[in-house]
Amino acid sequence: MNLKEKMKRRLKLNRPSLRARARPPKQRTALGQQFTAANLPVSLSMQVCTACEHHQYPPAELCGHCLGDTLLYREVDTAGQLLSRSELHHSLWEFFKRRIRTKPWPIGSVKLRNGPVVIGHLGEDTLQTGDDVAVFSHSDASQASVLIIVSAATPIATPTQREHIVAALCLEQPAEKQGGI
């Protein structure tokens, strides 16, 4: 087998659909990686402008309001209102494709009381547009921080409580390929 054939074969065997374990998208920009780091110790952390108090999300180099180089990560309020919700029956990513085989994947968008609009995984199926919700961050199976949306009444103060919600979503476990590779 020459090198070209070998590479071709390796590429074929390395297709996402053939992998034993699929994980959620890991790719983040450098700013996204900072977001992950800043969110490890707290329930929700975001860039806040020290000059104008603007809450910046998605993470950016400069404040979207005053353009100041004055953004610092701070623990922020988790409260917001659900703007819209949807279930994905189709995904471009193997991890979600495998999850969707059992149940459509629910996502939503939230207007945080602090200003930003965020997109997140829905932690509870019963949430409806207009509901008061809370948004917290948690590491997924790719070790990147993602946002989870739950109802405002759900307790999320302690890491254990948040852990339970994420475990129920199967976000921390890679999606295994059934029936071997």
Place this chain on the structure above:
Amino acid sequence: MKDYQGVVMTTPVSLGYQRQSPHGASWFIGMVLRELILRAGVSKTDVEGLAVSSFSLGVDSVVSLTQQFGLSPRWIEQADMGGVSGIVALRRAARAVQAGEAEMIACIGGDGAAHRSFEHTAANFSSWSIDAAFPYGAGGPNAIFSLITARYMKEFGATREDFARICLDQRYNANHYAQALLGHKTLSLDDYLNARPIAGPLHLFDCVMPCAGGEGFLLMTEDRARHLGLPYVQILATDELHNSFSEDPVQQRAGWACYRDALYQRAGLGPDNIDMLQTYDDYPVISMMQIEDLGFCDKGDGARFVQETDMRFDGSGKPANKLPHNTCGGQLSCGQAGSAAGYLGLTEALRQLTHSARSNQVATARTCLVSGYGMVNYDRGLCSAAAILQGADS
């Protein structure tokens, strides 16, 4: 804003539509350029300007293309703005022709569709999308537009049957347009309603099919077009606006609502005088939004409007109110050829207004409104653009 007197659009070209293609973007752009030169009966050196739009040029740019194609243009522009790229290229090029910077400019959108290339584009669309949208289910544009569609349906009471009106009439139009990738298939209301679900309220026929293809046209002075004997179209008015209504939590309107009155005023026309409408139909809700924001009906009234309006090219539908809409089937039935999709409405309008469309020719088409929308940087499409065109013989 100054008018576009003395500048005209000619020579619409659409080619190479395929679901998958081994060719790269430069093949589609170059083939369109070749076709433009052949049809206009000019030589390569006559093309003094080149505006190009593409998502898949990779490390190349319009500069690389000048060397690949053996051109030495004195004016170049790259408008990689998805659904508004055609109208933006048109606006830039028209001013350049008017200012005498170039006498003839080719505006071309083209994209390839290699195996799994759509996945790559969706996963790497923008830094905000990479960090804050794609990780949530990796649905690509379907996920974002399902949120926008769900909210619109809840707020204004639009139903899937209303969206079906747009998709069904467009499919009828595509059945009469040879290049439409789905034009050989008919679509019934039952097919539409029973299609497999994709994301929230979006089902299969609400989503465009990514494909390869190229679209383009020439801009030149009116004198030159007359001299070459090319049928041409005049530009009555255009406008664009980006990141408008950024305070709206969910997108329900875009820039058209800001500039439509001024646009109609410059054109000396109102919505009632528009014979034909070409909207950017990446999802039916977006077409409905354009119909509302461009003044064909009030905000939230789009569902009623499409129920009461026949949008077929030949007016053969039941409703009494007629407005031919996306007369070649739009992206929903032709396929979405990356950035070329932002040119589709313009080339189709050109064919119609110069009476060179074939079996999907609108009988009495004199004025056409073309609108563009695009670039989902994070949670909404940021760009909006519109152009009102008029056939020269009216």
